[in-house]
Amino acid sequence: MINAEYLDVFLDESQEHLQALNDNLLELEKTPNQISVVNEIFRSAHTLKGMAATMGFEDLAHLTHNMENVLDLVRQQKKEADGQVLDVLFSAIDDLESMVQDIAAGGDGKRDVRSINQLLEQVVEGKATDSRVEVTESDANQEITRSLNESFDEFERTVLLQSLEQQYSVLLIQVVLDEQTMLKAARVYMVFETLERYGEVVKANPSTEQLEEEKFDLTFQVTFVTKETEEEIRRNLLNISEVTEVNIISLTENKLKAVEENVGIENRIEEPKADGQQINKKKEQQPEPGNTKKVDSQKTIRVSIERLDKLMNLFEELVIDRGRLEQISTELKDTELSDTVEHMSRISIDLQEIILTMRMTPVEQVFNRFPRMLRNLSKELNKEVNLEIIGAETELDRTIIDEIGDPLVHLLRNSIDHGIETVEERKTLGKPEVGTITLRAYHSGNHVFIEIEDDGRGINRENVIKKALQNGVISESEIDHLSDQEVYGLLFSSGFSTAEKITDISGRGVGLDVVRTTFESLGGSVSVQSTLGQGSMFSIQLPLTLSIIDVMLIELGMEKYAVPLTSIVETAIIAKEDVYTVHNKQVIDFRGKVIPLVFLNEVFDVNSQDENAEHLSLIIIQKGNKMAGLVVDRLIGQHDIVLKSLGKYLTNIFAISGATILGDGQVALIIDSNALIK
CATH class of the missing domain: 1.20.5 (Single alpha-helices involved in coiled-coils or other helix-helix interfaces)
Known part of the structure; x- marks a missing residue:
């Protein structure tokens, strides 16, 4: 691959520019007349185009160039950034993201972008863009117009313009070789030899040196001056063995001038290099309200995750x-x-x-993908939704950041599908037509809390209970004893859904149970609060890091175990006579609340050191609003420990989340306290 040593930098910066494109397009949708936002979008697209061209990713460069053409019209106020134009630009970004993902996966970044390019060209020409056009065989010539996107130098433009004045034809010729071609350079030589019998080759793309060294796939283009007809040139080239396709487009004087104009645009944006850096020129203008940004003077470097x-x-x-x-x-x-x-x-x-x-990584890395997702969903569901993001700068360990994206997507899709009402419903209820979903993150102690709150219809307690009875999740006798929190917690039961109609968005009964399992596997928890008719809030509690954690070391028989401090309320020593039996379960009265006891020596099949002791050592743990008391032989004390995985062979071990190596070399298992609370 060309410039393979810079591939990692290219991928990192491409992701940043794509995110900037998404964010600023969403901002432009809210404030269509804010030219500063258009300039930011244009700069991101322009930089991405330059990077892609340098790396040799032609489809990427070609598509971003066509986006530039549209954006230039918008910033010159020759075209309005209406819904149709923005939809086409968002579709183009989807294709750009797919190409970058392909490159990251080891691909060549090639993609059939003729359809979206044609849509962008239609926007420039002022034609309707209701949907993606179907690309036909005759549209294949669109592909070779990418040669127009690279700037001819002054000498080449002069030669081409003079040739047109002298009644010569200037042709852009795309030659496609057979996939089985063994000697590509030999075929290129035969193509050039044939062309030189009928005229003069002005430019080749890739360059002649790259063609000779076979640094191209199966397609190359030449800019050719001749007095022969297109059909004659095509017929002679197709007579060369292993040449499977020849596409030709005639280059007119107007198109050449368009190239010069595009070059002028780029030169206006880029200033000469200073101090080894390429400077993006910004027009001097008054700062717009709400668009000022603080400049971070801190210097940073990129360090690989490995x-x-x-x-x-x-x-x-x-x-x-x-x-x-x-x-x-x-x-x-x-x-x-x-x-x-x-x-x-x-x-x-x-x-x-x-x-x-x-x-630590800001949760912004995960949150950034949601505004675009909610925009698409709101259109699909015909709802008006505004997403407010608060605390995106809150930081979490990278290992946790990598895991929370999908469960948060589940919760957001659930909020917009089940929570937010349609525009008509909200009008009837006297609510604002536009619903609001707030995504909030903040630190509290050694935890990070993420909240997803909506101002929708809320959760109907009776519907949840009715569905839970149907699914056998609860019995009739339990209904009267359930608090609102416990009822809402039933939503996280496996296969549970209150949706009357199954949709692609939600309602299949998969999602919320997976959400809870994922967060609990990270040492966190999820709970829900709701007020009928006013909205709901899902609250997720996560530890700051998973690598080194604080634990309470305990002893069971001759073995040591560790209980994470994040789940411990307090430790206690109680007399045996304070233990009661209720419904064949041993419980204690802890600060006015009855909590069950879990005897860990029975759970892990370990012989207790002193079964006749008059007192019990307890660790009171909590999961959501549920509590339990873990009965242990001895409390050793608090320690920092390194969390180690049990490996791929020891899986599905009940109530054990990992292991650690203690100072004396002994291995201690780490208890998953969430699994012990039912």
């Missing part, structure tokens, strides 16, 4: 050794050793904080 993962793995080993040194220091009771270990512990804790901070 390097951060390696650094984290090395530090995890250091944490294990730190625990071992602390244990040795305690046993030997040597003052100098204790002081040294204490100092090393302080430094390693600071280092731990820095490394964890380096792995």
